[in-house]
Amino acid sequence: MIRTLRAAALALPLALPLGFAATTLVHAHGDGAPQSIDTTGLEPLGDDDRDKNPYIGNAKAIEIGASGYNKNCARCHGIDAKSGGMAPDLRELDKTEASDIYFLTRVRGGAQRDGRYRMPPFADILSQEAIWAIRTYIESEADKDPAIAAKIN
Ligand code: HEC
Structure with a gap:
């Protein structure tokens, strides 16, 4: 249990910037959505x-x-x-x-x-x-x- 929590705590700060970067990239290339x-x-x-x-x-x-x-x-x-x-x-x-x-x-x-x-x-x-x-x-x-x-x- 403690292990899982720690893994989640580690993963979260990583996942956030990655997700953000992906969105930014798509927008920068103009995915076509107005x-x-x-x-x-x-x-x-x-x-x-x-x-x-x-x-x-x-x-x-x-x-x-x-x-x-x-x-x-x-x-x-x-x-x-x-x-x-x-x-x-x-x-x-x-x-x-x-x-x-x-x-x-x-x-x-x-x-x-x-x-x-x-x-x-x-x-x-x-x-x-x-x-x-x-x-x-x-x-x-x-x-x-x-x-x-x-x-x-
Ligand atoms: C998917 C492609 C596309 C996008 C994105 C697009 N346009 Fe157009 N636009 C066209 C086409 C094709 C025409 C010519 C349509 C026709 O023949 O009636 C046109 C025509 C126009 C006209 C009339 C031009 C004239 O000489 O009569 C204006 C003004 C215009 N667009 C402004 C914009 C603006 C401002 C944006 C962004 C907010 C935009 N368009 C986004 C494809 C696009």
Whole structure:
């Protein structure tokens, strides 16, 4: 009995970090499951949808948006928001308010074709804050590429 307890006491601290590491690894590689993102530090927006991105140029939004993008979008829309051809290049959406609304709506709704999702809907996963942060990040990536910037500015 005492032996078993001691073995358990030894095993526990080992098992915990291992389990944790495994989860972290899966997430780091993007197992495909959409993930919510922590938007602490951004102005909370409440329940009403904004009709334009409230975080344009906001450094904190860019940082949070980069992480949200990498976890949820990069596997289809490309690293650094540069499309590899699998899905549209999101940097090419212009910066008008119409595009802001389009972005919010598309991200929430995803994309279906022939009854199958080509892009999952994020309505239940990402808050309004998170989606605007991702949009802000993508715009900052667009600004870094003169060819893209020339097209959309
Ligand atoms: C499983 C792959 C996949 C993932 C993950 C994904 N998308 Fe998409 N997305 C697509 C595809 C494919 C399309 C084009 C769909 C179509 O043709 O209607 C698309 C279209 C879009 C559009 C419309 C683009 C346009 O030019 O009209 C937006 C905006 C968008 N995605 C944003 C996002 C964001 C932001 C994320 C992450 C939160 C994301 N997507 C995650 C595959 C994906």
